[in-house]
Amino acid sequence: MSLPQSRHLVTEVPGPRSRALMARKLAAVASGVGTTMPVFAHRAAGGIVEDVDGNRLIDLGSGIAVTTVGNSAPRVVEAVTEQVAAFTHTCFMVTPYESYVAVAEALNRLTPGDHPKRTALFNSGAEAVENAVKIARSFTGRPAVVAFDHGYHGRTNLTMALTAKNMPYKHGFGPFAPEIYRAPLSYPFRDGKEVDGEAAARRALLLIDKQVGADNLAALVIEPIQGEGGFIEPAPGFLPTLAEWCRAHGVVFVADEVQTGFARTGDLFACDHEGLVPDLIVTAKGIAGGLPLSAVTGRAEIMDAPHLGGLGGTYGGNPLACVAALAAITAIEEEDLAGRARQIERLTKDRLHRVQGTDARIGDVRGRGAMIAVELVKAGTTEPDPDLARAVAAAAHRQGVIVLTCGTYGNVLRFLPPLTISDALLTEALDVLQTAFAEVPA
Known part of the structure; x- marks a missing residue:
């Protein structure tokens, strides 16, 4: 260097x-x-x-x-330098390009689960979380979304509603998007040994069932390890118990891996640690070596629920960010x-x-x-x-x-x-x- x-x-x-x-x-x-x-x-x-x-x-x-x-990173610099000389933008929704497709293929391959998947690319973690909620609502026909104590999901209006912490993220910026509910997280340092992962999940699910109702719930959105909330790692069993309940009730389980994804936690994704397979997984941050890119990847039948033109954005999957992502993914795997x-x-x-x-x-x-x-x-x-x-x-x-x-x-x-x-x-x-x-x- x-x-x-x-x-x-x-x-x-x-x-x-x-x-x-x-x-x-x-x-x-x-x-x-x-x-x-x-x-x-x-x-x-x-x-x-x-x-x-x-x-x-x-x-x-x-x-x-x-x-x-x-x-x-040398791989990222080389890829972006070559791409910027070729073209900087066309908008994938106008004239698409191969690198967007290649990133989607890579994410479909790398994310947890071997079921058929689809991917859509965006710019920021908050934008991807918001689109995951849109997709879940479109698929289920239900309005409600549950997030968790200490969670952080972004600074847009909807993701501020999902985010738990008031200052500096929410104070004075309301009213927020409706139909957002909050459940207690497993917090081993503060729960004590008497509350294991499954007990903490039952505590959360009882509240969800009484205050929201599974029939009204489109999605449960959670970070496998809380980021801004304090790097809180739920006790073993907490996340699988939530995911099992979601499967039983037709609720979309959304893993927000914006901060935990791409080898950060010692697994390619934090969900891998307990063999957790989310319905939708949201990624950003480490995906593209410093360039702005995010993604929602998930079960094909869920991802394909929105109507044609319902997903997208002018800069989503920008070609510079896409080639950077391919270079970063290569580095993560080969090194x-x-x-x-x-x-x-x-x-x-x-x-x-x-x-x-x-x-x-x-x-x-x-x-x-x-x-x-x-x-x-x-x-x-x-x-x-x-x-x-x-x-x-x-x-x-x-x-x-x-x-x-x-x-x-x-x-x-x-x-x-x-x-x-x-x-x-x-x-x-x-x-x-x-x-x-x-x-x-x-």
Whole structure:
């Protein structure tokens, strides 16, 4: 790579050029558009982001799980460069092109289940979730949709209704789309050992049956591992029990794998972990190596329910994004990045568990693959400590490590390194994180 894969600080973070650009941002960009770090990127490759001041930062965020195959991955760059010279856009609904079809074929092959499938391509995760709901309603003729506590599904009107967290995603933006209901999630850290996966599912299904009714329900939409909600992994048995109930009642089971998909969790899809086969699966983020693309893939009879022209969009399945996706998928398969994600999990969890052993403020270490989180609490309790999460993240940022926070209570640090990151770079980032914990007073 032309960009050295090492952390290197030449100024304080943020440096003078980033501060100048931030002043311009505040004057020109709507104030509702925030940033996690006050630094401006100049270039990025692999697991490093270099800012405009020349500081090289270790990337444990991957643009929120997008640059799974590494930033500026050579296969992706080569494919996009060739495509941009051929044509940039025709609109697939006007004059189609092969790469869209090839992406659909790849997703039909790779997603869980060996039943006949169809795929439709869109731009963002939220757009794909919204289309999954449209498809489910068209197929079932029913209006209602159930989502879950702590879930995040996007920022459009419908997906805001599905999203659980008020601030900053929903506050002041209502009224929201109707016929959206919420059920309790399995949350092992907070449920306790007495509530296993099946018991948590029965709890949710009782509420759904009483407050919604299966005959009114088009779809159940759930992230196999919650993303923005705090990287919450439901207890074993929770998801299969929900899926079985959906099959018995003609409800479309929709797995939102926007953040978990494409080897991120150590399986190609998080559903694979328990052999779960959703009716529809929604993908985005890691699908195209940094270009905007999303998809809904599912059972042919469900996907084919909408009338001709009922699905689409001007930019959906843009040719640049499609060739990037094909390149990223090739990298994931040929370089066994799912296996690499499992290696990252072992290294990361081992270090975080050791830190937890000496710091009672780390209430839980959880996640799979390269999707790992720590939930921070007041020492000796389960009371969320969002101030600690912000302070540790800020300390890491100052030392050149990009780390993100999340969680309904704002008390979770999440780690989403690119799957191509080296052990040495990841270890250095964890060293910085451990120091950050030590520097923040209890």
